Amino acid sequence: xxxxxxxxxxxxxxxxxxxxxxxxxxxxxxxxxxxxxxxxxxxxxxxxxxxxxxxxxxxxxxxxxxxxxxxxxxxxxxxxxxxxxxxxxxxxxxxxxxxxxxxxxxxxxxxxxxxxxxxxxxxxxxxxxxxxxxxxxxxxxxxxxxxxxxxxxxxxxxxxxxxxxxxxxxxxxxxxxxxxxxxxxxxxxxxxxxxxxxxxxxxxxxxxxxxxxxxxxxxxxxxxxxxxxxxxxxxxxxxxxxxxxxxxxxxxxxxxxxxxxxxxxxxxxxxxxxxxxxxxxxxxxxxxxxxxxxxxxxxxxxxxxxxxxxxxxxxxxxxxx
Amino acid sequence: xxxxxxxxxxxxxxxxxxxxxxxxxxxxxxxxxxxxxxxxxxxxxxxxxxxxxxxxxxxxxxxxxxxxxxxxxxxxxxxxxxxxxxxxxxxxxxxxxxxxxxxxxxxxxxxxxxxxxxxxxxxxxxxxxxxxxx
Numbered sequence: 001x002x003x004x005x006x007x008x009x010x011x012x013x014x015x016x017x018x019x020x021x022x023x024x025x026x027x028x029x030x031x032x033x034x035x036x037x038x039x040x041x042x043x044x045x046x047x048x049x050x051x052x053x054x055x056x057x058x059x060x061x062x063x064x065x066x067x068x069x070x071x072x073x074x075x076x077x078x079x080x081x082x083x084x085x086x087x088x089x090x091x092x093x094x095x096x097x098x099x100x101x102x103x104x105x106x107x108x109x110x111x112x113x114x115x116x117x118x119x120x121x122x123x124x125x126x127x128x129x130x131x132x133x134x135x136x137x138x139x140x141x142x143x144x145x146x147x148x149x150x151x152x153x154x155x156x157x158x159x160x161x162x163x164x165x166x167x168x169x170x171x172x173x174x175x176x177x178x179x180x181x182x183x184x185x186x187x188x189x190x191x192x193x194x195x196x197x198x199x200x201x202x203x204x205x206x207x208x209x210x211x212x213x214x215x216x217x218x219x220x221x222x223x224x225x226x227x228x229x230x231x232x233x234x235x236x237x238x239x240x241x242x243x244x245x246x247x248x249x250x251x252x253x254x255x256x257x258x259x260x261x262x263x264x265x266x267x268x269x270x271x272x273x274x275x276x277x278x279x280x281x282x283x284x285x286x287x288x289x290x291x292x293x294x295x296x297x298x299x300x301x302x303x304x305x306x307x308x309x310x311x312x313x314x315x316x317x318x319x320x321x
Numbered sequence: 322x323x324x325x326x327x328x329x330x331x332x333x334x335x336x337x338x339x340x341x342x343x344x345x346x347x348x349x350x351x352x353x354x355x356x357x358x359x360x361x362x363x364x365x366x367x368x369x370x371x372x373x374x375x376x377x378x379x380x381x382x383x384x385x386x387x388x389x390x391x392x393x394x395x396x397x398x399x400x401x402x403x404x405x406x407x408x409x410x411x412x413x414x415x416x417x418x419x420x421x422x423x424x425x426x427x428x429x430x431x432x433x434x435x436x437x438x439x440x441x442x443x444x445x446x447x448x449x450x451x452x453x454x455x
Binding site: 024083099115 | 326328347348350351352353356357358359360367368371372376405453
């Protein structure tokens with residue numbers, strides 16, 4: 001076993017922090033470490049939290065940390081924030097709400113930036129989940145802004161996905177990414193002290209029920225919880241529902257948990273192949289300058305993108321004949 | 322592998338509640354293409370150092386406008402050393418008298434920026450002096 005792997009399993013914070021950085025920066029050789037780590041994963045329970053900006057996701061995570069720690073559970077948090085498409089930089093501010101847990105050795109919080117289309121966000125987040133899992137955390141909570149496809153994909157790697165909305169957002173949920181209702185296992189109406197929480201709950205219920213094609217005995221019915229994260233109201237109930245869902249996945253017949261796992265692994269593997277292929281081809285094209293040359297030719301009207309794509313792949317990578 | 326991206330932390334230690342400067346700096350760093358972890362107000366040096374380790378940043382920027390820099394800044398340096406972190410640079414900004422700057426530099430602060438410092442100049446300084454730790 002390599003030293004890095006040993007240290008991660010022993011829970012060494014600096015090694016873990018460094019490894020996640022290496023994953024993010026795509027350091028060659030990091031894959032070898034991840035390969036070795038994989039057998040040590042699978043013990044943590046992964047919870048995804050998603051929702052529009054400002055609905056209180058970070059505050060909710062902060063309170064969940066509080067409750068889970070009181071039960072003696074250790075938790076890893078991955079807080080994903082968007083990278084500016086203009087500068088490539090990012091302000092990662094989710095920590096602000098969680099800093100009171102900074103000194104707690106049972107909690108590891110890491111902010112990650114989306115790093116744009118070439119960044120392979122889904123891939124790096126999944127690898128980071130594996131690292132926190134291998135370091136021995138009982139729970140890994142992944143927080144994302146549920147606006148892009150990447151973010152929706154990330155929460156799909158969670159065993160339980162929590163979607164956070166606020167009162168008044170009922171109708172707007174229709175407008176949120178198609179597909180987000182389907183991935184939600186639990187819905188939270190945060191800031192429920194505000195007007196309209198009951199109405200939103202009602203609307204959500206209708207939408208979810210319409211979405212579920214038919215009622216099946218024993219099938220998971222996503223609960224809709226009213227929560228006031230700032231006042232620590234309803235957070236314990238959320239954790240109870242997460243545990244219920246976990247139990248449902250484990251015990252339901254015929255093996256929903258296993259089917260879900262298989263689906264997740266299928267998607268993860270496909271994603272990994274896609275990401276790796278794309279990255280390696282792109283790296284080679286970057287090195288040779290062919291990518292930029294192709295872009296210039298298309299801009300100049302000398303070439304169409306379809307031919308450029310064929311050219312680029314057949315010449316350099318030999319992937320297409 | 323492409324180049325590593327620079328990760329920095331902007332932190333407000335102590336009871337000082339003036340965070341406009343820190344926020345403006347955080348934005349300037351973002352616009353320069355850095356990843357900026359912002360901790361928010363009222364952080365203890367311990368909290369800052371733990372967060373910096375978990376976030377694997379290359380530099381910590383401390384902002385102080387309330388006069389406690391002579392305790393808070395060196396304490397952050399001391400805690401980094403105690404935790405075996407030798408390669409994370411610490412810079413400071415705020416209302417800091419010249420005499421104090423000399424002392425803080427000797428204590429290990431890489432640079433101190435005082436009121437009137439130009440944003441572009443600060444970004445330029447970081448670009449030239451702070452590299453992602455390999």
